Amino acid sequence: xxDQERHIAVWNNCLQIIQNNIDPQQFTTWFKLxxxxxxxxxxxxxxxxxxxxxxxxxxxxxxxxRLTIKRAIGADAQLFYLVRPVQNREGMVLPAAKSSxxxxxxxxxxxxQPSGSPSPFVFPGTTRVKINPRLNPVxxxxxxxxxxxxxxxxxxxxxxxQAPGKTPFNPLFLFGGPxxxxxHIAQAIGIDxxxxxxxxxxxxxxxxxxxxxxxxxxxxxxxxxxxxxxxRIDVLIVDDIQDLMGQGxxxxxxxxxxxxxxxxxxxxxxxxxxxxxxxxxxxxxxxxFKWGLSVELSRPDYTTRLEMLRSRAQREGVRIGEDVLSxxxxxxxxxxxxxxxxxxxxxxxxxxxxxxxxxxxxESVTGKIVGEQETSVSIDTIVSTVCEYFNITRxxxxxxxxxxxxxxxxxxxxxxxxxxxxxxxxxxxxxxxGGKDHATVLHACNTVQDLMSTDKLFRQWVDDxxxxxxxxxx
Numbered sequence: 001x002x003d004q005e006r007h008i009a010v011w012n013n014c015l016q017i018i019q020n021n022i023d024p025q026q027f028t029t030w031f032k033l034x035x036x037x038x039x040x041x042x043x044x045x046x047x048x049x050x051x052x053x054x055x056x057x058x059x060x061x062x063x064x065x066r067l068t069i070k071r072a073i074g075a076d077a078q079l080f081y082l083v084r085p086v087q088n089r090e091g092m093v094l095p096a097a098k099s100s101x102x103x104x105x106x107x108x109x110x111x112x113q114p115s116g117s118p119s120p121f122v123f124p125g126t127t128r129v130k131i132n133p134r135l136n137p138v139x140x141x142x143x144x145x146x147x148x149x150x151x152x153x154x155x156x157x158x159x160x161x162q163a164p165g166k167t168p169f170n171p172l173f174l175f176g177g178p179x180x181x182x183x184h185i186a187q188a189i190g191i192d193x194x195x196x197x198x199x200x201x202x203x204x205x206x207x208x209x210x211x212x213x214x215x216x217x218x219x220x221x222x223x224x225x226x227x228x229x230x231x232r233i234d235v236l237i238v239d240d241i242q243d244l245m246g247q248g249x250x251x252x253x254x255x256x257x258x259x260x261x262x263x264x265x266x267x268x269x270x271x272x273x274x275x276x277x278x279x280x281x282x283x284x285x286x287x288x289f290k291w292g293l294s295v296e297l298s299r300p301d302y303t304t305r306l307e308m309l310r311s312r313a314q315r316e317g318v319r320i321g322e323d324v325l326s327x328x329x330x331x332x333x334x335x336x337x338x339x340x341x342x343x344x345x346x347x348x349x350x351x352x353x354x355x356x357x358x359x360x361x362x363e364s365v366t367g368k369i370v371g372e373q374e375t376s377v378s379i380d381t382i383v384s385t386v387c388e389y390f391n392i393t394r395x396x397x398x399x400x401x402x403x404x405x406x407x408x409x410x411x412x413x414x415x416x417x418x419x420x421x422x423x424x425x426x427x428x429x430x431x432x433x434g435g436k437d438h439a440t441v442l443h444a445c446n447t448v449q450d451l452m453s454t455d456k457l458f459r460q461w462v463d464d465x466x467x468x469x470x471x472x473x474x
Contacts, residue, residue, distance in 0.1 A: 007039035010072050011046065017068045022061075029352065030057060042076040044069055047083075050317030054081045056348070083317060102194035104131045104201045131233075133194065133202040139187035145311050145336075147304025148452050153185050153295040161192035164200065164235050164266035169293040171257075171267035175274050176297035179335030182270035185297075186237050189268060193235055200234040207243035214249040223252070230256045234265050241269040241289075242278055254285050261288070298463065302419040303449070305329040305339055312343050320346075324362050331366050333420070342366055377420040377469060379432045385468050386413040389461070398434045410434065411444035412462055418445050420469060 011034075019027050035047040048054050057065065069077040141161075146154045156169045172189075174182045190202045205213075217226035230236070236256075238244070244253060260267060271278065274296065275289040300308065306329040313320045328346075332339045346365045350357045387397055390409045397410055410433060417429045418441070430436035436444075452459040 007036045007044065010039055010044060011036035013072045014068045017071065018061075018064060021064060030061070037082050039073075042073050043078045043080060044073060045080040045082055048081050050083065050347075053317075053351075054083055055344075057081075102133050102135045102137070102191055102202065104133050104194075104203075105199060131201055131203055133190060134204040135187050135190050135194070135202065137191065139184045140191050141188045143311070143315065144181070144184055144188055145304060145308040147300055147307070148449055149298045149300045149304055150181050150185065151453060153181075153297055156293055156295060157185050157189040158192070160266060160268070161189050161196060164193050164197070165264040170261065171269055171289065171292040173269045173271065173275060173289050173292065173294040174297060175271045175294065177272065177299070177335065179337030180297040180299065181336050182297055183239055184336075186239060186268050186270050190235055190237050193266075197234075201232060202235040202237070203230075203233045204237040204239065206239045207241045210238060210253065211244055211246060211249040214246075214252055218248065227252060227255060231259045233260065235268070236260060236265065237268045239270045240272070242271045242273060245280060247282075250282050250285055254282065254288075257285070257288055261291075267292075299334065299466075300336060300339075301415075301449070302329055303445075305332070308336060308339055309343055312340055316343075316347055318347055318350075318357070320357050324357055324359055327359050327362050328366065330421075330424075331362075379417050379421055379424065379429065382416045382420065382465075382469055383413055383433070385465055386416070389465050389468065400434070408458075411448050412465060414441045414444040415448040415462065416466060416469065420466070 015031060018031055030053075033049055033053070037045040037047050039045075048057070065079055069079050141154070141158065144150075144154065153172075153174055156167075156172055159167050160169055160172060174185060176182060187204060190204060193200055194202055214223075214226060217223045244250060257267065269289065275286055275294060278286060278289075306325060309320075309325045309328055313325070324346075328339065328342060332342050342365060346357060346362055349355065349361060349365055355361055383394060383397060386409050387394055390405060392406060392409060396406055397413065399406070401407075414429055414433055414436075417424060417433070418426070421429075426438035426441040430438055430441045433441075448462065452462055
């Protein structure tokens with residue numbers, strides 16, 4: 001048997017084992033489409049049609065695949081995927097079970113006897129520890145769609161990754177509602193740092209996990225070891241810092257923070273609220289959260305939602321019509337997580353049901369996910385809200401006057417209509433707002449986006465109006 005034939009024989013052997021252990025329909029759906037590509041040593045590479053396909057295999061058949069290839073190849077067997085998308089572009093090779101996740105080099109951590117704090121004259125022992133950074137390679141900058149909702153956070157994150165601990169953004173405090181990309185940006189910074197600086201020790205942990213680790217350390221009388229461990233971290237990412245409750249855990253974290261910050265280490269935090277709104281936190285800790293840069297992530301606008309869907313569809317390797325993507329971007333307005341979840345469900349329904357991805361199927365899927373409580377946002381509602389906010393009349397809004405306040409109000413109304421009114425074309429918006437053509441509406445939307453990124457007060461106007469509209473229709 002030649003080397004070129006060996007990978008085929010090995011994969012056929014794997015298929016026989018898998019076929020005997022799963023439902024025949026599942027085997028036909030998920031394994032008959034897989035093609036063996038190569039076998040180099042103990043590394044088997046197989047081709048799958050999309051990234052969604054790969055994620056499904058990893059989610060539901062990871063253990064079966066791992067045991068099967070070890071049985072067929074040996075204990076050192078590794079499975080890699082070649083994602084060959086529908087688009088005419090080069091495939092991406094991705095490892096199974098996140099085995100390509102960033103890794104840290106082992107570090108020496110001081111250890112003490114569990115009999116309390118040691119004498120300062122006694123040199124403690126050390127142990128070599130390999131710290132898992134706990135970074136998900138999917139959360140990289142390459143998979144992050146930038147928009148007005150997260151632009152500042154992304155730009156700050158990219159600056160940090162080039163010089164961790166040496167920028168004014170230390171700590172970086174990202175806050176906002178669920179599903180807005182806080183974890184993605186935070187982990188992307190860690191991943192980028194590991195790619196640039198191999199020797200940096202990066203660790204991602206949640207606030208709840210830190211608190212639990214602290215309590216375990218107290219019970220085991222190993223609090224000094226616990227602090228010593230965290231003092232060896234170069235880049236510490238704490239997700240959901242609002243969950244770090246309790247005086248003892250906060251006191252310990254305060255000491256860790258001070259040590260890392262004073263030694264030029266990078267700190268990154270995420271929270272569902274701004275530092276000033278955190279409850280039951282020590283004031284000295286809150287003041288340190290404000291030392292660097294606090295960035296609020298907001299809800300993505302229509303343009304960003306649409307671009308995220310396009311990007312995700314490309315990653316999945318599936319062709320989805322612009323009409324479907326536009327429908328999803330108009331229907332799901334809350335956050336990135338719901339958008340991705342809806343798109344994944346839509347692809348799954350189409351794949352498993354052997355159906356075309358159409359607007360009708362998208363309507364069915366979104367109805368199951370977000371329910372039928374569709375908010376009836378109309379152009380009229382938005383116009384009335386904008387007029388009320390700026391204390392102008394509808395006639396003034398729709399007139400041909402070039403007064404700056406009126407022009408900006410009209411542009412904001414056009415922008416909000418595009419974002420909030422379902423299945424509404426630019427031409428329709430223009431016709432309703434003073435008989436403008438679609439090019440004028442598009443220019444207005446782009447102008448609003450530009451002003452939001454450069455004028456904090458203008459952005460506040462837009463956010464206030466959107467919140468007023470949402471409250472009106474609920």
